[in-house]
Amino acid sequence: MISIQGKNIIGYASSAAGEKQFQAYAPASDTYLPETFRCATTEEVNRTMELAAEAFDSYSQIPAAERAAFLIAITEEIMALGDQLLERANLETGLPITRLQGERTRTISQLTQFAELLREGSWVEASIDTAQPDRSPVPKPDIRKMLVPIGPVVVFGSSNFPFAYSVAGVDSGPALAAGNPVIVKAHPAHPGVSDLTAQAIVRAAERTGMPEGTFSMLYDDGFEVGTALVKHPATKAVGFTGSYKGGMALFRLAQEREEPIPVFAEMGSVNPIVILPQYLKNHPVELGKTLAGSVSLGAGQFCTNPGLVFITKSEGLDDFQKSYKTEILNTSSATMLTAGICKNYNKLRAEALEQPNVSVLAISDKHSEGENQAEASIALVSGKNFIANPKLHEEVFGPFSLLVVCEDTSELYDAVAHLSGQLTATLIAEETEVFQYPKIVRQLAKISGRFVMNGVPTGVEVCPSMHHGGPFPATADPKFTSVGRHSILRFVRPQSFQNWPDALLPDELKNSNPLGIFRLVNNVQTQNRIQPSNDAG
Numbered sequence: 001m002i003s004i005q006g007k008n009i010i011g012y013a014s015s016a017a018g019e020k021q022f023q024a025y026a027p028a029s030d031t032y033l034p035e036t037f038r039c040a041t042t043e044e045v046n047r048t049m050e051l052a053a054e055a056f057d058s059y060s061q062i063p064a065a066e067r068a069a070f071l072i073a074i075t076e077e078i079m080a081l082g083d084q085l086l087e088r089a090n091l092e093t094g095l096p097i098t099r100l101q102g103e104r105t106r107t108i109s110q111l112t113q114f115a116e117l118l119r120e121g122s123w124v125e126a127s128i129d130t131a132q133p134d135r136s137p138v139p140k141p142d143i144r145k146m147l148v149p150i151g152p153v154v155v156f157g158s159s160n161f162p163f164a165y166s167v168a169g170v171d172s173g174p175a176l177a178a179g180n181p182v183i184v185k186a187h188p189a190h191p192g193v194s195d196l197t198a199q200a201i202v203r204a205a206e207r208t209g210m211p212e213g214t215f216s217m218l219y220d221d222g223f224e225v226g227t228a229l230v231k232h233p234a235t236k237a238v239g240f241t242g243s244y245k246g247g248m249a250l251f252r253l254a255q256e257r258e259e260p261i262p263v264f265a266e267m268g269s270v271n272p273i274v275i276l277p278q279y280l281k282n283h284p285v286e287l288g289k290t291l292a293g294s295v296s297l298g299a300g301q302f303c304t305n306p307g308l309v310f311i312t313k314s315e316g317l318d319d320f321q322k323s324y325k326t327e328i329l330n331t332s333s334a335t336m337l338t339a340g341i342c343k344n345y346n347k348l349r350a351e352a353l354e355q356p357n358v359s360v361l362a363i364s365d366k367h368s369e370g371e372n373q374a375e376a377s378i379a380l381v382s383g384k385n386f387i388a389n390p391k392l393h394e395e396v397f398g399p400f401s402l403l404v405v406c407e408d409t410s411e412l413y414d415a416v417a418h419l420s421g422q423l424t425a426t427l428i429a430e431e432t433e434v435f436q437y438p439k440i441v442r443q444l445a446k447i448s449g450r451f452v453m454n455g456v457p458t459g460v461e462v463c464p465s466m467h468h469g470g471p472f473p474a475t476a477d478p479k480f481t482s483v484g485r486h487s488i489l490r491f492v493r494p495q496s497f498q499n500w501p502d503a504l505l506p507d508e509l510k511n512s513n514p515l516g517i518f519r520l521v522n523n524v525q526t527q528n529r530i531q532p533s534n535d536a537g
Helices: 042-059 064-080 083-093 097-120 172-178 191-207 224-231 244-256 277-282 284-300 317-329 339-353 383-388 409-416 431-436 438-447 485-491
Strands: 008-010 013-015 021-026 031-038 127-129 143-149 153-156 182-185 215-218 237-241 263-266 273-275 308-312 359-363 377-382 400-406 422-428 448-453 492-498 519-521 524-526
Touching: 008 042, 008 191, 021 083, 021 191, 031 191, 042 182, 042 215, 042 224, 064 097, 064 172, 064 191, 083 097, 083 191, 097 172, 097 485, 153 172, 153 224, 172 182, 172 237, 172 485, 182 224, 191 215, 224 244, 237 244, 237 485, 244 263, 277 284, 277 308, 277 431, 284 317, 284 400, 308 317, 308 409, 317 359, 317 377, 317 400, 339 377, 339 400, 377 383, 383 400, 383 409, 400 409, 409 438, 422 438, 431 438, 438 448, 485 492
Parallel strands: 127 519, 153 182, 153 237, 182 215, 237 263, 273 308, 273 422, 308 400, 377 400, 422 448
Antiparallel strands: 008 013, 008 215, 021 031, 127 143, 143 492, 359 377, 519 524
16 A cells, blocks of 8 residues: 655655645545645745756657656556555545546556557658759758657646546656656646556656656645746646636746747537437437437536537427436436536536526436535527527536527528537438538538547547547647647657768667668658668768
């Protein structure tokens, strides 16, 4: 059993210089857990970032195979925590053990996939254009390019995923894989889980000989430490998953610096679902069951929760609404992550239901035992009134969805056209309908990062083809994903080497291709070595 320290982790050392502290909260029992956690001081922030900057010089040069071994060691140390980590997460989040087991597996899988990516090596996108000294009228130099790490990355843990979007999650994993030190600002909703995970990472770093400062973690239950980390000149990028308000606050801080830095922020989404008439006619009852399950999954605390469902007044509507309503009424309430999140859910839901021309379709009447319980809810509004009221376009974080009933597909298109950028959009349609309503299809594609057909948006597969991002305001930069191998591209930059002697080049760019990676050589993708006669310099 590993003891929870409650101290800031700065490199390989623990630190508790400040007086300010807080306790972890157990939402299911509405009680505070006994351990205390020390908030970091300004001096501790500065020391952390200075150590990270020093570590970058050496960590960025460590061979990819050794960084891969470090990531695998992290997975081993996390798994060695066993049930202790799951039980603590259950206490601090109210999430069921089975859900947490799945999330831990996902986290291990993410780190393992990055280790495999490093071992294979081609992700650096090496590109080589050999010299042509006899080219007329101007000789062509030898130019070689690859992706290189950017520097210390500050990661903000997320409240709704204590493993996969937290200390060893979707930001920390790729940042470490790319060769950047990581500084985590632990989320106060699960500080004990963060403590145990951070200790596991430190043990892995020591086991594999990583430079001190490759990883650190600081506590705060307010905004001071996060603000200081973003503003510190050693910070080169920020990873964040949370609210629009929080993400934009960090984005503005980063742009106000003397050296602006990127903030890769995921900031929420209503994930619209559009149901076309023929599919509705053919599958009304099944649709009601499917959507109710997606809306209520995990107490609606997923960034891909379907907050809006668009439908037309057509055959099958009554049967769909009856099925949808029945399923929601029979859905048990569930514990939300924190008392604050539960309070905010009830507040935002009430505000939505108080809007003109909005009516309640169903609110779950099955209340489970425990505190901070959220009831699954669906409301009803016409397409015309939805279009006229921007308040109804906003996210309600929790098991809530608004059913928008449009007069026809023309009004449905107009309603969807009023939406901003989303993580996902879903089209539920017969295949023939895709060709009947091209404007609707194109509009959904335009506003979404992931376009789902005949499914639900909840559930994010960790694989190379997954794009978990979307146009603003779903994310701060729609070009990048926070899930899958390509998420590493957030934490690197291209660098060209011109006329460098072969012996001084990185292994990825040397003539002999000692790593055996795929490279673009004179516009040809190949693993072949380059003949010495083409050496630069």
